[in-house]
Amino acid sequence: xxxxxxxxxxxxxxxxxxxxxxxxxxxxxxxxxxxxxxxxxxxxxxxxxxxxxxxxxxxxxxxxxxxxxxxxxxxxxxxxxxxxxxxxxxxxxxxxxxxxxxxxxxxxxxxxxxxxxxxxxxxxxxxxxxxxxxxxxxxxxxxxxxxxxxxxxxxxx
Numbered sequence: 001x002x003x004x005x006x007x008x009x010x011x012x013x014x015x016x017x018x019x020x021x022x023x024x025x026x027x028x029x030x031x032x033x034x035x036x037x038x039x040x041x042x043x044x045x046x047x048x049x050x051x052x053x054x055x056x057x058x059x060x061x062x063x064x065x066x067x068x069x070x071x072x073x074x075x076x077x078x079x080x081x082x083x084x085x086x087x088x089x090x091x092x093x094x095x096x097x098x099x100x101x102x103x104x105x106x107x108x109x110x111x112x113x114x115x116x117x118x119x120x121x122x123x124x125x126x127x128x129x130x131x132x133x134x135x136x137x138x139x140x141x142x143x144x145x146x147x148x149x150x151x152x153x154x155x156x157x
Contacts, residue, residue, distance in 0.1 A: 040105045040132050047130075047137055048114060052097035056088060064136035071142035094118055101125075108132045 038046075043062060050058040060080075068077040069087065078086060095116055102113040110130045117123055125145040131138045 038135055040108065040110060041103055043132060043135060043137065044103055044105070044110055044112060044130060045100060048098045048100050048112070051092075051095055054092060056084065059084070059088065062137055064133060064138040067137060068139045069142070070140070072144055073142075075142075077139075094120075 046058065047062050050062065063080050063083075065080070067080040067083065069075055069083040070077050075083075075086065096119045097117050099115045099117065100112050101115055102111075104111045108131060110132070111127060112130065113125065113127045115123055115125055127143045127145075129141040129143075131140075
């Protein structure tokens with residue numbers, strides 16, 4: 001029988017290297033999994049950034065299939081397709097960008113106060129309540145700022 005001599009020091013160094021390699025591999029895969037899923041705040045910020053991009057595709061990807069939108073502008077739990085027609089298409093050329101000023105999340109609920117910038121140089125503020133589920137925006141309730149200062153797309157101001 002051949003005997004191989006290995007010191008305890010070399011054995012311990014090898015074991016530590018093996019444990020370190022396994023630990024790093026686990027950390028890498030855990031990090032990749034965590035990065036693959038977005039936080040609710042990240043999803044919300046992507047939603048508001050999409051208004052400035054003027055592309056419906058990011059909205060479609062961020063909104064749940066059963067998405068509803070509600071506002072004081074005669075929008076009572078309208079569907080995603082109605083939202084696209086009534087809000088996105090009618091306001092897309094009017095709104096330059098929406099800038100979240102305050103995002104408060106708690107579980108799958110969030111309140112966002114944002115400053116809207118219009119293409120004609122005006123600004124307005126709204127607050128919206130968002131409900132998220134499975135990394136999608138499921139519902140939005142919009143609360144308009146001061147109505148007299150809200151520059152709707154149809155106003156001549």
